[in-house]
Amino acid sequence: MPGRITLATPGPTNMPERIRRAIDIPLEDHRAPDIPAFMLPLFEDLKKIFKTKAGRVFIFPASGTGGWEAAISNTLSPGDKVLAARHGQFSHLWIALCRRHKLDVAMIESDWREGSPVDWYAEQLAADKEHRIKAVLVCHNETSTGVTSDVAAIRRALVQANHPALLFVDGVSSVASIDFRMDEWGVDVAVSGSQKGFMLPAGMAIVGVGPRAIEATKKSECPRAFFDFGDMIKTNDQGYFPYTPPKTLIRGLRESVDMLLEEGLENVFARHHRLGEGVRCAVRGWGLELCPKDPKWYSDSVSAIMVPKGFDSGDLIKLAYSRYQLSLGLGLTGVAGKLFRIAHMGDLNELMVLSAISGAEMAMRDLGMDVAAGSGIAPAEEYLRATAKPADIGGAIAVGQ
Numbered sequence: 001m002p003g004r005i006t007l008a009t010p011g012p013t014n015m016p017e018r019i020r021r022a023i024d025i026p027l028e029d030h031r032a033p034d035i036p037a038f039m040l041p042l043f044e045d046l047k048k049i050f051k052t053k054a055g056r057v058f059i060f061p062a063s064g065t066g067g068w069e070a071a072i073s074n075t076l077s078p079g080d081k082v083l084a085a086r087h088g089q090f091s092h093l094w095i096a097l098c099r100r101h102k103l104d105v106a107m108i109e110s111d112w113r114e115g116s117p118v119d120w121y122a123e124q125l126a127a128d129k130e131h132r133i134k135a136v137l138v139c140h141n142e143t144s145t146g147v148t149s150d151v152a153a154i155r156r157a158l159v160q161a162n163h164p165a166l167l168f169v170d171g172v173s174s175v176a177s178i179d180f181r182m183d184e185w186g187v188d189v190a191v192s193g194s195q196k197g198f199m200l201p202a203g204m205a206i207v208g209v210g211p212r213a214i215e216a217t218k219k220s221e222c223p224r225a226f227f228d229f230g231d232m233i234k235t236n237d238q239g240y241f242p243y244t245p246p247k248t249l250i251r252g253l254r255e256s257v258d259m260l261l262e263e264g265l266e267n268v269f270a271r272h273h274r275l276g277e278g279v280r281c282a283v284r285g286w287g288l289e290l291c292p293k294d295p296k297w298y299s300d301s302v303s304a305i306m307v308p309k310g311f312d313s314g315d316l317i318k319l320a321y322s323r324y325q326l327s328l329g330l331g332l333t334g335v336a337g338k339l340f341r342i343a344h345m346g347d348l349n350e351l352m353v354l355s356a357i358s359g360a361e362m363a364m365r366d367l368g369m370d371v372a373a374g375s376g377i378a379p380a381e382e383y384l385r386a387t388a389k390p391a392d393i394g395g396a397i398a399v400g401q
């Protein structure tokens, strides 16, 4: 098939050429004497991405799921009570993982179209006078529904209840994608992965860990070996790893972090917001609904778009792929068949987002949905034109002409 597949999935995201070149290298000895000079500054720079000075960042050869396991198995003991809301596929999976580790999960089934129920967390914490709750789990950006939660508000609930529980955040599609502030929000463990905002292949769990979580490892009795923070600390402090690290991917991570810091994290977030707004303009133009009920939940890394009744989003996704080589995100479990997703995070610009919008629009029309030609792509184009940076051609052409 000539041309490229348009990748609009929320992980993996598009990999920039710079990263592709950075990992297209001969393999290296991970115990070579010059490795610490490469690794130690990278660990420091990763802290900037998580916005932590007090904490540290571990790199595990794993996917984000491994990061979830690392968070709980290092800090908790079987039978410990943790609080979590299930409002999407990823919060669901983290809860299931906690149960396999024999944690006692106090859970609320909450609306998949809303963010984490802060009031519920606050009530549970205030009522827990004996401090039986050891950790609070929050999915910052539910990638399955395009719903973002208010992590700072959960921290406030902990503070108001004067509760010592650890705060664990799934930041797989938020760290390096949308505003994430580990220290300011008092996040004790922040889990991320390589294949979303970091624009890399899957294969690394990137985990920010604060001092309280490191302290908690001393009492934790969950069995762990591969994900042990202690082994990591001993070797990472020397610039090495306790086992063979995915060195090629880590070369890519160096490039990714350089790219994020060169653009500036706030600029990255603003770009994702603007591209996300472009997609949201298209959704309104189509007369469709986003999964999140309220704009305050809108995610700037992915939009989940509800298809009209009588249609199956799975058919749409298959058709878009086979006819137009467009990979859209599927609707997962609780929303299977009901929505499709367009990612707007990572290595992406206006025309890449417009390709996804255009392909989705064509495929929806092919399926017979009541979506007019151009009804989504035109408002998206107009929004992106109106908000474009002034053209850098000697000032001859201003935006809006």
Ligand SMILES: *Cc1c(COP(=O)(O)O)cnc(C)c1O
Residues within 6 Å of the ligand: 011, 063, 064, 065, 066, 090, 139, 141, 142, 143, 144, 170, 171, 172, 173, 193, 202
């Ligand atoms: C992608 C993702 C994960 C991790 O999934 P893996 O397939 O294990 O990398 C976890 N949480 C969220 C919110 C995600 O988007």
